[in-house]
Amino acid sequence: MTRDDADELAAVVYDLDGTLVRLDVDWEAVDAGLVALLEREGVDTDPLTMWEHLDAAEEAGVGDEADELVAEAEREGAENSRRLELADALTDREIPVGVCSLNHESAVRIALDRHDLTRHVESVVGRGTVPERKPHPRPLLAAIEELGVEPENVLFVGDSASDEKTAERAGTKFEWVE
Known part of the structure; x- marks a missing residue:
């Protein structure tokens, strides 16, 4: 500039x-939580990224649950940022x-x-x-x-x-x- x-x-x-x-967030653990949620709903998670997992959760009707899972980790990570x-x-x-x-x-x-x-x-x-x-x-x-x-x-x-x-x-x- x-x-x-x-x-x-x-x-x-x-x-x-x-x-x-x-932020002090274990993103791998968050992604594993999203994968578990999506697999529970019968959604194939391979080869999606974490943010794509949020999109897939929304499409599967569990977007709010997925978003809260991520948000909770982010809030904790913000406290320890x-x-x-x-x-x-x-x-x-x-x-x-x-x-x-x-x-x-x-x-x-x-x-x-x-x-x-x-x-x-x-x-x-x-x-x-x-x-x-x-x-x-x-x-x-x-x-x-x-x-x-x-x-x-x-x-x-x-x-x-x-x-x-x-x-x-x-x-x-x-x-x-x-």
Whole structure:
């Protein structure tokens, strides 16, 4: 990003896990729980990824149960999360700041509270805030709408290809966490 780009920014939206904090979640155990739930429902889970398991659970009619299984692990992981270096930059921003995460909104809020970041964030969108999940643009656009700015004047900062794809689809600038 050039200096000129930075001067025209109206807001910054951050991803959460891997960007501002590191949730203490055993993702393999969470995925195993999702697999067990889906197998109970007779759903073939091979070769699905964890997030695809959530989609399959929704299609099998057990989406709420699956989402709660993941959300519970995320909330516990948020309580024991570790603050990352970029969180300090968030507190120094003079423009509106939001968070858009694939993690459940309740876990995002716990992590922000735990690391004294809540008062620096004006918009929080997590899984469950809107029906769609990243890389669909709707979660990021919901955060941007709440900040009252235009997508083309927003920088989305994240740590994954999914975050980059979300930014592209939403029409924002994107920056990888260093």
